[in-house]
Amino acid sequence: xxxxxxxxxxxxxxxxxxxxxxxxxxxxxxxxxxxxxxxxxxxxxxxxxxxxxxxxxxxxxxxxxxxxxxxxxxxxxxxxxxxxxxxxxxxxxxxxxxxxxxxxxxxxxxxxxxxxxxxxxxxxxxxxxxxxxxxxxxxxxxxxxxxxxxxxxxxxxxxxxxxxxxxxxxxxxxxxxxxxxxxxxxxxxxxxxxxxxxxxxxxxxxxxxxxxxxxxxxxxxxxxxxxxxxxxxxxxxxxxxxxxxxxxxxxxxxxxxxxxxxxxxxxxxxxxxxxxxxxxxxxxxxxxxxxxxxxxxxxxxxxxxxxxxxxxxxxxxxxxxxxxxxxxxxxxxxxxxxxxxxxxxxxxxxxxxxxxxxxxxxxxxxxxxxxxxxxxxxxxxxxxxxxxxxxxxxxxxxxxxxxxxxxxxxxxxxxxxxxxxxxxxxxxxxxxxxxxxxxxxxxxxxxxxxxxxxxxxxxxxxxxxxxxxxxxxxxxxxxxxxxxxxxxxxxxxxxxxxxxxxxxxxxxxxxxxxxxxxxxxxxxxxxxxxxxxxxxxxxxxxxxxxxxxxxxxxxxxxxxxxxxxxxxxxxxxxxxxxxxxxxxxxxxxxxxxxxxxxxxxxxxxxxxxxxxxxxxxxxxxxxxxxxxxxxxxxxxxxxxxxxxxxxxxxxxxxxxxxxxxxxxxxxxxxxxxxxxxxxxxxxxxxxxxxxxxxxxxxxxxxxxxxxxxxxxxxxxxxxxxxxxxxxxxxxxxxxxxxxxxxxxxxxxxxxxxxxxxxxxxxxxxxxxxxxxxx
Amino acid sequence: xxxxxxxxxxxxxxxxxxxxxxxxxxxxxxxxxxxxxxxxxxxxxxxxxxxxxxxxxxxxxxxxxxxxxxxxxxxxxxxxxxxxxxxxxxxxxxxxxxxxxxxxxxxxxxxxxxxxxxxxxxxxxxxxxxxxxxxxxxxxxxxxxxxxxxxxxxxxxxxx
Numbered sequence: 001x002x003x004x005x006x007x008x009x010x011x012x013x014x015x016x017x018x019x020x021x022x023x024x025x026x027x028x029x030x031x032x033x034x035x036x037x038x039x040x041x042x043x044x045x046x047x048x049x050x051x052x053x054x055x056x057x058x059x060x061x062x063x064x065x066x067x068x069x070x071x072x073x074x075x076x077x078x079x080x081x082x083x084x085x086x087x088x089x090x091x092x093x094x095x096x097x098x099x100x101x102x103x104x105x106x107x108x109x110x111x112x113x114x115x116x117x118x119x120x121x122x123x124x125x126x127x128x129x130x131x132x133x134x135x136x137x138x139x140x141x142x143x144x145x146x147x148x149x150x151x152x153x154x155x156x157x158x159x160x161x162x163x164x165x166x167x168x169x170x171x172x173x174x175x176x177x178x179x180x181x182x183x184x185x186x187x188x189x190x191x192x193x194x195x196x197x198x199x200x201x202x203x204x205x206x207x208x209x210x211x212x213x214x215x216x217x218x219x220x221x222x223x224x225x226x227x228x229x230x231x232x233x234x235x236x237x238x239x240x241x242x243x244x245x246x247x248x249x250x251x252x253x254x255x256x257x258x259x260x261x262x263x264x265x266x267x268x269x270x271x272x273x274x275x276x277x278x279x280x281x282x283x284x285x286x287x288x289x290x291x292x293x294x295x296x297x298x299x300x301x302x303x304x305x306x307x308x309x310x311x312x313x314x315x316x317x318x319x320x321x322x323x324x325x326x327x328x329x330x331x332x333x334x335x336x337x338x339x340x341x342x343x344x345x346x347x348x349x350x351x352x353x354x355x356x357x358x359x360x361x362x363x364x365x366x367x368x369x370x371x372x373x374x375x376x377x378x379x380x381x382x383x384x385x386x387x388x389x390x391x392x393x394x395x396x397x398x399x400x401x402x403x404x405x406x407x408x409x410x411x412x413x414x415x416x417x418x419x420x421x422x423x424x425x426x427x428x429x430x431x432x433x434x435x436x437x438x439x440x441x442x443x444x445x446x447x448x449x450x451x452x453x454x455x456x457x458x459x460x461x462x463x464x465x466x467x468x469x470x471x472x473x474x475x476x477x478x479x480x481x482x483x484x485x486x487x488x489x490x491x492x493x494x495x496x497x498x499x500x501x502x503x504x505x506x507x508x509x510x511x512x513x514x515x516x517x518x519x520x521x522x523x524x525x526x527x528x529x530x531x532x533x534x535x536x537x538x539x540x541x542x543x544x545x546x547x548x549x550x551x552x553x554x555x556x557x558x559x560x561x562x563x564x565x566x567x568x569x570x571x572x573x574x575x576x577x578x579x580x581x582x583x584x585x586x587x588x589x590x591x592x593x594x595x596x597x598x599x600x601x602x603x604x605x606x607x608x609x610x611x612x613x614x615x616x617x618x619x620x621x622x623x624x625x626x627x628x629x630x631x632x633x634x635x636x637x638x639x640x641x642x643x644x645x646x647x648x649x650x651x652x653x654x655x656x657x658x659x660x661x662x663x664x665x666x667x668x669x670x671x672x673x674x675x676x677x678x679x680x681x682x683x684x685x686x687x688x689x690x691x692x693x694x695x696x697x698x699x700x701x702x703x704x705x706x707x708x709x710x711x712x713x714x715x716x717x718x719x720x721x722x723x724x725x726x727x728x729x730x731x732x733x734x735x736x737x738x739x740x741x742x743x744x745x746x747x748x749x750x751x752x753x754x755x756x757x758x759x760x761x762x763x764x765x766x767x768x769x770x771x772x773x774x
Numbered sequence: 775x776x777x778x779x780x781x782x783x784x785x786x787x788x789x790x791x792x793x794x795x796x797x798x799x800x801x802x803x804x805x806x807x808x809x810x811x812x813x814x815x816x817x818x819x820x821x822x823x824x825x826x827x828x829x830x831x832x833x834x835x836x837x838x839x840x841x842x843x844x845x846x847x848x849x850x851x852x853x854x855x856x857x858x859x860x861x862x863x864x865x866x867x868x869x870x871x872x873x874x875x876x877x878x879x880x881x882x883x884x885x886x887x888x889x890x891x892x893x894x895x896x897x898x899x900x901x902x903x904x905x906x907x908x909x910x911x912x913x914x915x916x917x918x919x920x921x922x923x924x925x926x927x928x929x930x931x932x933x934x
Contacts, residue, residue, distance in 0.1 A: 014869060022884070024853055024880075028814065199879050199910060199912050249878075250879075498913060660913075660914060663915040664914050666915060667916065668915070690819055699904075701907075
């Protein structure tokens with residue numbers, strides 16, 4: 001390790017993205033204007049379920065400014081099927097979406113026709129002239145309806161049911177655990193439908209050059225290489241001739257950048273018209289077109305001894321998938337089930353998993369997919385178990401958390417694709433104790449009684465623990481080039497979603513090459529910069545792309561060292577290297593710079609290395625949250641007064657970036673737990689399609705948040721010891737706030753088992769508690 | 775569609791003639807006609823504040839303001855505040871406190887903070903939270919933005 005490495009890794013290096021963004025000089029996709037560019041608007045179904053009888057486009061074609069209109073019937077050849085990217089299951093295949101609805105519509109918001117016009121207003125206004133006739137069918141809106149659906153309620157008749165996946169996972173002897181139990185508890189939980197709501201909606205510009213057989217899409221992000229392969233297939237192009245160009249993006253949080261229908265529609269619109277076609281989603285459209293998430297319920301049962309030892313858990317998890325299985329939809333039920341035992345021993349576990357199709361917007365991943373749900377279900381259950389055992393909830397957790405001596409901890413096969421999962425490192429009770437210190441909770445002390453504020457509100461603290469996987473996605477590529485000018489350019493398959501990936505890659509590259517960060521340019525913009533790559537999801541950019549950058553740097557320095565030795569006529573091991581210069585150890589005045597080597601090697605391609613980092617087993621971070629909330633017994637209003645997070649994220653690359661991720665994640669989680677809910681009526685109409693109805697947290701609703709990232713337990717599975725840090729802030733918020741509310745309401749009330757914690761629900765719990773007291 | 779109307783706008787100290795339909799928003803004119811793309815459109819219904827611009831010194835939603843309403847007003851976008859001392863200090867504290875991540879909401883928040891700090895040199899944290907509650911940020915959780923605005927106010931008052 002060189003001197004620069006020691007000082008750079010672990011330092012809160014300033015973000016290299018900030019200057020352009022603070023000047024308003026970022027380049028977001030709607031800022032781009034191309035010569036001859038036209039605009040696309042999409043006619044979306046306003047019915048949740050029905051048969052398309054006819055679509056008449058003739059009037060829309062006559063609107064001045066309209067250039068073209070197309071529907072599924074106009075698609076050249078078969079409509080492409082949008083594939084599953086993560087956890088592809090055979091049983092989900094009948095439920096995959098095509099870019100345009102042909103015989104049936106299955107959710108409000110499903111694309112039916114496309115208008116291309118000279119400007120966005122004209123295109124949007126012309127949608128009014130499209131005459132779409134739909135023969136309505138009974139919509140399937142709830143999980144219960146989906147589970148028992150038959151006849152016309154089947155979304156896809158050939159599939160013969162609305163169940164897209166049904167499987168069992170588990171470990172240990174569950175029957176024995178429940179037979180030996182001294183206490184069992186069974187509860188039903190529900191996590192509501194939410195969406196990430198990045199502040200920038202989705203958008204893109206597609207530019208199809210038919211003569212050259214090239215497709216360029218500006219505004220891509222997240223998983224550009226996967227998307228490139230499938231777009232190339234759909235339009236019969238060479239993969240190398242499809243270029244997905246990433247721009248600045250206004251937040252991703254899991255929902256942006258997946259292979260959505262609009263990628264295909266914009267590409268086809270450009271192919272038909274021979275012009276660059278821009279599509280910018282409006283906010284209302286975003287609410288029905290962009291992935292929803294977290295719509296999961298669970299029957300959960302726990303078996304324990306009187307001393308608090310958990311023997312087993314069994315559950316039944318049902319996810320409302322919406323109308324189609326999206327690229328990453330299967331992640332939601334899979335992770336909601338896999339993470340149910342969480343960071344605890346739970347020697348026996350069994351879970352039945354059901355993915356159910358309804359006439360609602362399809363579901364995909366949103367920051368902490370499945371974890372939010374599993375943590376809420378389990379952590380609420382543990383507090384109820386603690387009450388049942390008259391035990392301090394912290395003591396109950398300490399008794400069951402996995403300790404350092406038990407690492408690595410084999411979790412068994414808890415995924416449908418039989419991927420083996422092992423917790424790599426950590427001392428969960430020790431890290432949990434740090435949180436207890438932070439929030440002043442004395443484990444084992446008498447139950448801290450609920451405090452009363454002078455205004456009558458009841459105040460209490462709730463606790464929650466979680467662990468969280470990071471990395472994943474098989475591999476990542478990185479390329480480093482040294483120009484003869486001395487400029488160093490680093491590219492990775494991970495792209496930035498606004499969380500500071502450019503800064504992180506710059507920092508790792510500068511450390512690995514032992515050069516000042518100012519000399520490094522980060523280019524994450526295009527799929528042409530690398531031969532292959534994966535992307536930004538699952539807490540993986542720092543872990544996977546960062547490790548790939550480190551590997552590329554080592555290879556590059558090896559090549560440079562060999563050439564330097566040849567030029568200096570000495571042995572490679574006789575050279576010292578620092579700050580971009582190789583020097584002869586015996587004659588330190590004889591040296592050669594990386595830039596010079598790049599020029600000397602120009603006939604052999606210069607100093608230009610692309611490396612692939614293959615996935616090692618996943619790293620698991622562990623953390624705990626505490627929330628101090630005030631509940632107003634008169635109105636049911638919940639205010640979060642203080643919030644604490646402690647997380648072991650392995651080795652910390654940039655503490656300020658990690659803290660930013662954690663605090664931002666907590667606030668997102670608070671909004672999801674307390675405010676935003678996607679509500680459908682019984683006809684499958686979305687009732688909350690604006691920021692006036694789907695509420696996001698604002699600055700007056702957020703408490704002071706203390707986030708502590710420890711670097712105590714580096715992951716043994718990657719060269720830097722990193723674990724992911726992007727999701728730890730959000731994943732246990734509903735759990736901690738739910739537990740705090742239950743304690744504030746006090747004994748006699750089982751507390752909230754459903755999110756969100758809207759006042760009317762809290763009032764109902766308060767009156768139930770009152771009823772029991774009297 | 776109605777007839778385009780000729781307007782004279784005063785944007786960032788420069789007078790310019792534009793021809794727009796009466797229903798065109800100020801945001802669309804600024805972004806599309808004048809290519810001032812620092813302001814962003816996050817919701818187009820006046821909730822998120824990413825499109826804030828100063829009109830006669832006060833922050834307004836450019837998405838809810840019609841271009842015709844801005845005639846005779848002094849319109850300033852973030853691009854036109856490059857020499858403003860308050861903006862310069864805010865940009866510095868935003869950097870130091872990590873008050874931005876994706877940066878999409880940032881121009882609207884900077885414009886809002888300029889409006890706040892022009893009228894009040896020592897706002898309380900509660901006042902800052904209150905004013906900032908008119909803008910949405912999905913990345914930072916607001917905590918660093920509040921700290922950055924408070925610190926900028928301190929520096930502008932000359933408190934070290």
